[in-house]
Amino acid sequence: MKPDFDLTIVLTRIEEAIRPYPKAAMFELAERGYNSVFEQLISCIISIRTLDETTIPVSLRLFDVARTPEQLLQLSPAALAELLFGTQYPEQKAYTMLGIAKRTVEEFNGNIPADFETLMSFKGVGPKCANLTLGVATGQSAISVDIHVHRVTNRWGLVRTQQPEQTLKVLETLVPVAQWIDINRLLMPFGKHLCTGRLPHCSTCPVLAWCEQVGVTEHR
Incomplete structure (x- = not known):
């Protein structure tokens, strides 16, 4: 992961970026x-x-x-x-x-x-x-990992996992408990509309500076 990766800043920027899109x-x-x-x-x-x-x-x-x-x-x-x-x-x-x-x-x-x-x-x-x-x-502290959370966090290089269940376990060790619920709330719409599976919007991504773009070969 890039040494300057700051999850709080990343999530703050994502929250602003997904504001025009429907909630999960x-x-x-x-x-x-x-x-x-x-x-x-x-x-x-x-x-x-x-x-x-x-x-x-x-x-x-x-x-x-x-x-x-x-x-x-x-x-x-x-x-x-x-x-x-x-x-x-x-x-x-x-x-x-x-x-x-x-x-x-x-x-x-x-x-x-x-x-x-x-x-x-x-x-x-x-x-x-x-x-x-x-x-x-x-309101309990819980991380929910769907396909979007799994893809985005692996693309960042924050985790390096093959299955969502593995991603969940790693994120629970990396993410502060206070931010657990924000993982799905923010990364699901972010992964659906911006950090998409095919042709992600890297050129306009608000958190590109922190992303290793793992597996990205083409983007918008």
Whole structure:
């Protein structure tokens, strides 16, 4: 990594650069009032392999019908899958959500504990969704690594990892706890709109001075 790399300055510049762009889906939904642990977890399931442009309207459509585990359990798998139309793997996600709702009612009296191990114990929930749910819904310090965070931090040279799970572990050792939630909040839209997978906007990037441009062969 370049010796003058300063994460605080980098994140500050990125926050200004992404201001014209939509917020990451989970943060947008939280601002609209869908900020319970259950709602955030369900929206994160919706978001798997699905663009934010689809995640938000599908989440809103579902929450118009069911915002609690009890309400969700009133839906059949087919009816729930229909509400999830537009997302990837709607039938599979419907069964995952119904399993989460059933356990939440039976084991936790309708309220999911805000606990990483508990969230990870639900079938279909991985570290990304567990951490993002905790960070957005409860303000807990958590780093969520999606494809954008993984790509951007490797491109900077901040980490040198092959998988998002590896990136998560390294970032937890490098990033101050107070900035953990900012990693996904800022780097997801930054990676989607500016530091893109193909032809990143290096010529106008606000943090180019700190970036090693690992793997970049062509850019705008």
